[in-house]
Amino acid sequence: MSKIASYGEINLPLRVGIVGTGFAAKIRAQSFIAESRTQLVAVAGRNPERTAEFARSSNIATVADWQALVQMPEIDLILVATINGDHGQIVRAAIAAGKHTIVEYPLALDFREATEIVALAAAKKVLLHVEHIELLGGLHQTMREWLDRVGEVHYARYSTIVCQRPVPDKWTFQRTEFGFPLIAALSRLHRFTDLFGSIESVNCHNQYWGGVGDYYKTCLCTAQLRFKNTSAIGEVVYGKGEGLWQNSRKFEVHGANGALIFDGDEGVFIQDGTSTSLDLGARKGLFAKDLELVLDHLIDGKPNYVTTAASLATLRVAEAARISAETRRTVLVDTV
Structure with missing residues (x-):
């Protein structure tokens, strides 16, 4: 056929x-x-x-x-x-x-x-x-659905901390094989670009601890983001290893009319002193969904859920973050 x-x-x-x-x-x-x-x-x-x-x-x-x-x-x-x-x-x-x-x-x-x-x-x-299966998951889809209700966005923060003790002797803790943290963990930045548009500048700090040579036992990377089309301030935190003591996965957006807080697999919308629980759905089956949509695009010509241009634009932000961490200065994304 x-x-x-x-x-x-x-x-x-x-x-x-x-x-x-x-x-x-x-x-x-x-x-x-x-x-x-x-x-x-x-x-x-x-x-x-x-x-x-x-x-x-x-x-x-x-x-x-x-x-x-x-x-x-x-x-x-x-x-x-x-x-x-x-x-x-x-x-x-x-x-x-x-x-x-x-x-x-x-x-x-x-x-x-x-x-x-x-x-x-x-x-x-x-x-x-x-x-980029992070775009297909319940957390991101729920964020998209409810985002307008927070009004003008003032602050968005996405933090993932993974405690690993002992640290595995794997490529994921090798600087050369894993890469700069926000390049390797590109989905953290891609949530921001998908929800809030192009990023104008980034100020990033990155630190490794322990290990020998290319191998490390702990890393922590933080970046502050400014956007082109909104006055919101974004912040991303990514850390892993034995020097971090409690797992955490939290995404929060604060705006003029309310806030969306996602902590692990639970989400709430906060407005005027009341909290509305949000159903984030299941996290399983995302790779199968990704394949289904890609094949629909390749075979039937349907629009794909993510474009290479969008992924490349986010990678450019991650590269700006790497340069910022190395030079200890704010980097304009358009200059990368």
């Missing part, structure tokens, strides 16, 4: 190769297997034993490395769900080979590299989708 869409002729089912064997890759594999429009074919990973087990559990083939996987003629679409530091080179190679490509954010750790990859995808006329 085939259809004509904006990317040309699409033959179904789309044959899929996965790069990566971690949590996101496993959930993605289940989504591809359950989706009638895709056929999971092969996987490539960094650890041969984990890759072999992944392949057995999914009843697919193993490939020696991602370089070979992206060149396989029997694969139409590549999913990149491996360490952040490898995203850019893998996605670039997949697109150069003419493969439609889905990548977990960030597209690349370097903003300029990401810009080049987006241009390459347009030139090759293949799909490039950067996953």
